Amino acid sequence: MTIYHEPVLLKESVDFLITDPKGTYVDATFGGGGHTREILSRLEPEGRVYAFDVDINSQRIAEDLSASDRRLLFFRSNFSSIGSLREKHEGESFNGFLFDLGVSSYQLDNEEGFSYRRDEKLDMRLDKRLKTSAHEVVNSYSQDDLADVFFRYGEEPRSRSLARAIVRARETREIETTVQLAEIVSRVLGGAVKPLSRIFQALRIEVNGEIEVLSKGLDSAVDTVTKGGRVAVISYHSLEDRVVKEKFRYEAASCVCPPEAIICTCGKKARVRILTRKPVSPGEDAVKSNRRARSAKLRVAEKIS
Ligand SMILES: C[S@@+](CC[C@H](N)C(=O)[O-])C[C@H]1O[C@@H](n2cnc3c(N)ncnc32)[C@H](O)[C@@H]1O
Incomplete structure (x- = not known):
């Protein structure tokens, strides 16, 4: 049987993501559902996963999975629209967002x-x-x-x-x-x-439109994730990684005044704390067994205000 997609940095990303086993998590890029399954396996019955993917094949896999696990809800939508979750599920806290970017092996x-x-x-x-x-x-x-x-x-x-x-x-x-x-x-x-x-x-x-939607999706995730919750992103090339790195840096900065300013007038507050000073990469064994993992980089930020 051919595998739809072998998940990359599975344990590492989900270890960072889950802070409350009764919480609600968003898998922004469902693919073959490898990360979603791992998240579900760690959640209690009250936990939820809202998953997104634009691909019709991912929708089919997700429908099969949600038929046997009601904690999963799938949207065949671009993750640039995850901001709408807040209106659709008013009053719900979102404890973490995972983005595993790019394309699946399938x-x-x-x-x-x-x-x-x-x-x-x-x-x-x-x-x-x-x-x-x-x-x-x-x-x-x-x-x-x-x-x-x-x-x-x-x-x-x-x-x-x-x-x-x-x-x-x-x-x-x-x-x-x-x-x-x-x-x-x-x-x-x-x-x-x-x-x-x-x-x-x-x-x-x-x-x-991968760069634009990534930027929009990350903004919505940082806006929506609850205090103490995390946004985890796995990227596969330098352009994506740069967008993630810069976005997290900006959100973690408590001042964006020009360096020559004597006092701070920007009024900016840090909204996140970066948990991965250096991005996490897969180990040698993981790269040997899955060539597509070789360029993967995981970055994680935690919402602080
Ligand atoms: C690397 S795969 C994810 C694999 C998944 N984590 C797994 O374990 O099977 C990336 C997936 O993201 C989807 N995708 C890429 N850009 C997207 C976007 N802007 N919105 C929603 N899905 C997207 C692709 O269709 C693909 O299925």
């Missing part, structure tokens, strides 16, 4: 257009209800906009040359498949795995 290995290793239609939408797929981005963005995507989200120094080559190629015929795109990338940047991965990742980030 999505990478089976869903359309995520990987340059299989010849498929360019798609990359985690949420098939979204209008813009990678096909639209590659075939309709201007040369400058394409270059910006590759530079910003793929940190690709030759983003302009690649964008030029794509625009030239699509003048002859549309770029329909992952392999067509990979051939152009390899021609311009060389056939190594790293640039290919970076460019495919950049497109995925653009298609799913």
